[in-house]
Amino acid sequence: MKIDRPGAPELTPEEQHHLNELKRLVQQAVADGRLSRDESDRIRRAIHADGKVTFEELQMIRETIHTALGSADLEIDWD
Numbered sequence: 001m002k003i004d005r006p007g008a009p010e011l012t013p014e015e016q017h018h019l020n021e022l023k024r025l026v027q028q029a030v031a032d033g034r035l036s037r038d039e040s041d042r043i044r045r046a047i048h049a050d051g052k053v054t055f056e057e058l059q060m061i062r063e064t065i066h067t068a069l070g071s072a073d074l075e076i077d078w079d
Helices: 013-030 037-048 055-069
Strands: 034-036 075-077
Touching (some): 013 037, 013 055
Parallel strands (some): 034 075
16 A cells, blocks of 8 residues: 655655665564564664654555565564
8 A cells, every 4th residue: 555645754865774774674574474572672673763753664664564474464472
């Protein structure tokens, strides 16, 4: 699903770089269909590194997980 946000400011090169790095981190974390506590913590730290959570970060994470897993469920491993 494409979400259009008219009037939303363009991402800076730094923000785009951050999103690309976060996407790479999420892809690696969910490649095996499981998300460990450590992987979840790393993603959370990356999101909060600048002190804010953006719409673009959340959308990219959702799309990346959906692309990697399709309709399969992501298994969460808290051990």
